[in-house]
Amino acid sequence: MPTKRFYNLPPGKKKTIREAAMEEFIRVPFEKVSINKMIQKAGISRGSFYTYFQDKFDVLACIFEDAAEKLLESWRECAEKNSGDLWKTAEAFLDYSITNTKEHMLMLKNLSESEKMFGEIHKMRQSCDSGLYTLLEGMYEPVDKGNFKDQTMETFENLISMIFLELLHCMGWHYHHPEDEEKIKNVFRKKLEILQYGICKCQL
Template sequence: MPTERFYNLPAGKKKTIRDAAVEEFIRVPFEKASINKIIQAAGISRGSFYTYFVDKRDVLGYIFEDATENFQNSWVNCAEKNKGDLWKTAETFLQYSMANAKENVLRLIKNIADSEKLFGMTHQLCKENTRGQQELQEVMYRSIDTSDFKDKSIETFGKLVSMIFLELAHCMGWYYHHQEDEEKIKKIFQEKLEILQYGIRKQTLQS
């Protein structure tokens, strides 16, 4: 994640850097995104960039972090509408995302979802486990009714939600290309949620 020096920058400067990075990640897939183009658009030196971030993955982490409040509020609203049902909340969240997605947001999601390093990148972001990520996970966890979960730990909840959101990212990536497939995308997402919820075996594994 960004360094303390970055967080100490004026709000306007941070926004300029963020916007420059978003534009670059929209322009091309993540692997092809150019740090040079980001620093040129942001009007900062290469040296300054590396006092703020380790690499472009760090920048992407900040973009995710910056969007956390809106994401968090949207998730909680969906959970409240569905009385804490995780699976209905996920379906409602997908519908909300489709209904409110702007063209640039869809392109950004598409470019990240298409990334060959998506799994590793997501794993690393989760591995760092920043305070902001912990707080988001706790808010999401508290909004869900876990009374019928076999394992009620927040750690298992985090793993489950990461699988759900990987599928959601794929759905939004497809939606970017084929908005006419909206109902088909929702149906496939629902089917995948059912597999996560109920599994595929006819009986439980024998110990």
């Protein structure tokens, strides 16, 4: 993770560094990412870089952390606009993702092609478990759970995992075939309906 010194930087400086790093992770696969190019784009010295980050993995963690904050903010906005309805919120969030996360998709494509990243992503996830739980709590809070049979956080986590797995699938589909946008949204909506209502007939 980034050092305390990085977190103490002015917001504008942190944004400049993150954007420079993002450009580099989008430009090339992980193995070819150049710290020199990052610091040139960010306008900082190599010495300063290493007071903020230990290596490229720390920089990546910083990008993921910022993305998680934006994800939560956008999710909460979608929930507020849809009166806490989980299913409408998920549909609205897909719209948001299609419009606003193209750069992240390019970066994830590069990361997915890196053999070195397979084990490292798992390690990063383990080190961020508390942050992920905070994110989950933030997503849980604005959702109307009045119609849920089970309102526990564990069940909500399972449900959100299924929704986001399908959302990521839709984003990958859209990345390769943006002309299918309406079809993608319809398929996503139908899968949400199966999650919401099930597939079996109700037993009386």
